[in-house]
Amino acid sequence: MSPGFRPMHRLYSIPIGLLLGILLALLFPAGAPYVAWLGQIFLAVLKLLILPLILVSIYASLAGGTDLRQIGGRALGYYLLTSAVAATLGTVIGLSLSHDIPAGLLDLPPAQPTEAAFSLERMIANLIPSNLFASLAEGNVLHIVFVAVIAALASRRLAADHRATLLGGAQALDALVMQMLAGVLKLAPIGVMALVYTGLAGMDWTGVLQLRPFVWAVALAAFLHALIVMPTLYRVRAGRSPWPFVAACREPLLTALSTASSNATYPVSKRALEAAGISERVTSLTLPLGATLNMDGSALYQSILLIFMSQLAGADLSIWQALFIVLLTMASSAGTAGIPGGGIAMMAFMLDLLGLPQTYLALYLVVDRFFDYPITAINVWGDLVVAAIVDREVRGSGLNRQD
Numbered sequence: 001m002s003p004g005f006r007p008m009h010r011l012y013s014i015p016i017g018l019l020l021g022i023l024l025a026l027l028f029p030a031g032a033p034y035v036a037w038l039g040q041i042f043l044a045v046l047k048l049l050i051l052p053l054i055l056v057s058i059y060a061s062l063a064g065g066t067d068l069r070q071i072g073g074r075a076l077g078y079y080l081l082t083s084a085v086a087a088t089l090g091t092v093i094g095l096s097l098s099h100d101i102p103a104g105l106l107d108l109p110p111a112q113p114t115e116a117a118f119s120l121e122r123m124i125a126n127l128i129p130s131n132l133f134a135s136l137a138e139g140n141v142l143h144i145v146f147v148a149v150i151a152a153l154a155s156r157r158l159a160a161d162h163r164a165t166l167l168g169g170a171q172a173l174d175a176l177v178m179q180m181l182a183g184v185l186k187l188a189p190i191g192v193m194a195l196v197y198t199g200l201a202g203m204d205w206t207g208v209l210q211l212r213p214f215v216w217a218v219a220l221a222a223f224l225h226a227l228i229v230m231p232t233l234y235r236v237r238a239g240r241s242p243w244p245f246v247a248a249c250r251e252p253l254l255t256a257l258s259t260a261s262s263n264a265t266y267p268v269s270k271r272a273l274e275a276a277g278i279s280e281r282v283t284s285l286t287l288p289l290g291a292t293l294n295m296d297g298s299a300l301y302q303s304i305l306l307i308f309m310s311q312l313a314g315a316d317l318s319i320w321q322a323l324f325i326v327l328l329t330m331a332s333s334a335g336t337a338g339i340p341g342g343g344i345a346m347m348a349f350m351l352d353l354l355g356l357p358q359t360y361l362a363l364y365l366v367v368d369r370f371f372d373y374p375i376t377a378i379n380v381w382g383d384l385v386v387a388a389i390v391d392r393e394v395r396g397s398g399l400n401r402q403d
Contacts, residue, residue, distance in 0.1 A: 017189030018365060021196025032201035035194045042191025043348060043361075045184050051136055053177045055148050058293065060170040062152030063163070071394055075286040078233075078386040079294035080330075085229055086382075087326045090221045090300030094307035095322060097217040192365060199362020214308045218371060221300045226378050230296075230385045237389045248276040249384045256380040257373050262291055265380050273387055282391040290383035297378030301371055303329040306350060309360050321354075328353060 024031065062072070128146060129135045135143035155163050231242035238245075246253075252269040256262060266287060273283050303325050310321075328350055347364045351357070 017192035018196055020189075021193040022200060022366070024193070024197045025200035029201035032198045036198040037194075039191055039194030039198055042184070042187065043195065043358075046181075047348065049177055049181050049184065051144055053174065053181065054144050056170045056173045056177065058145060058148035059152045059155075060167060060174050062149060062289070063155045063167050063170065071282055071285050071390060072289060074390045074393060075289055075386055076293065078389060079290060079382075082230070082233070082296050082382050082386065083294060083299045083330045084326070086221075086225050086296040087299040087303050087329045089225055089229070090217075090303035090329070091307065091322050091326050093217050093221045093224075094304035097213045097220075098308050098311040196362050196365050199359050200366070211308070214304065214367070217304045217308070218301055221304060222297065222374060222378055225296060225300055226381055230381060234385050234389060238392045240392075242385075245276070245385075245388060248272060249381075252380055252384065253377055257377040262295075262376055262379050262383070265376075266291060269380060269384060273384065276388075278387055278391045279395070282394065283387055286387040286390055287383055290386060294382050294386065295379045296382040297375035299329045300378075301375045302347070302350070305347075305364065305367070306354060306356075309351070309356055309363065310354060312363075313356050313360070325354075 062076075129143035132143070132147055135147070155166055158166070231246075234240070234242040234245060249269075249272050252265050252272050255268045256265040270283050270287055273287075274280055306325050306329070307322075348358060348361060351360055
């Protein structure tokens with residue numbers, strides 16, 4: 001764990017800002033316009049830092065592994081598979097259970113029709129960039145993830161000294177941005193308070209009680225992915241019963257569930273896996289890679305949330321929009337992995353791409369604090385399962401004979 005992750009413990013003060021924003025919205029809704037600028041500044045600075053951090057952190061994780069092809073390549077393949085399954089599962093369940101939510105339920109602004117129209121050409125344009133600087137300026141997360149992955153893979157073919165220079169620079173930039181982000185997050189309670197206060201002032205709170213289908217959708221998707229999909233994948237690929245492995249991993253799972261921090265859980269996960277017989281060579285690469293690229297819980301949760309937000313805004317989702325949400329949540333969950341507070345900026349970018357007003361960030365902030373803990377546990381569970389499967393496969397292929 002890098003020193004830059006230590007300030008994450010300050011995030012426990014965020015619920016204070018959240019509760020204060022809710023109380024102010026309930027008691028003094030007329031005062032919201034006077035503090036709106038605080039939330040705007042906080043969100044703007046997060047957006048400023050989040051994209052460079054995605055670029056350098058994903059590059060450093062992919063370019064730094066000495067066993068990228070044998071171990072990292074296998075892990076990356078499984079991470080992409082499980083994230084795709086999670087995002088698809090969340091999208092299907094979200095579409096199935098969101099129909100009973102009436103548009104305009106919470107008296108939030110409607111979607112912008114001109115931004116909600118998608119096509120295959122638009123989807124490709126949002127995935128593959130033609131100008132990196134334009135993508136950075138526009139805040140296109142999919143473009144940044146695409147460039148980071150391609151650059152990291154290409155760097156593997158450079159001379160060792162050039163590769164080391166680039167990797168060292170990326171790691172130094174990653175540490176620098178993390179330090180800047182840590183400073184910004186000291187003011188997170190104030191920023192969150194302003195965002196929630198502004199977004200919830202005047203909201204029809206009786207309508208919130210009608211969002212029960214959203215809770216059921218997240219619970220169902222989480223249950224299916226954590227207790228059906230991942231154990232089945234483990235049984236099929238590792239050839240063993242998953243339940244003894246669940247028992248062996250109870251400590252990191254409980255840590256993730258209680259801290260809502262996958263990065264804080266990293267050393268606990270590493271110790272538990274190696275105590276269960278997983279090679280240190282495998283855990284040293286798969287766990288950091290997973291902390292950056294693998295967020296199954298976030299993928300299924302964000303896809304459901306975006307679908308319900310679209311329904312609240314009165315936007316009719318086409319099949320291409322549903323597919324776009326799958327790709328978008330896969331990329332955005334990879335980009336926010338291990339980044340404290342990054343989910344706020346990522347959700348802001350996704351709302352822009354779907355043509356939904358930034359006011360919906362308030363709804364995200366309210367539900368996120370409730371679901372953050374179980375969703376983080378699912379993220380960590382995906383890392384643990386993939387590490388065990390990769391270890392089993394590399395041992396079977398003879399790549400790990402020295403362990």
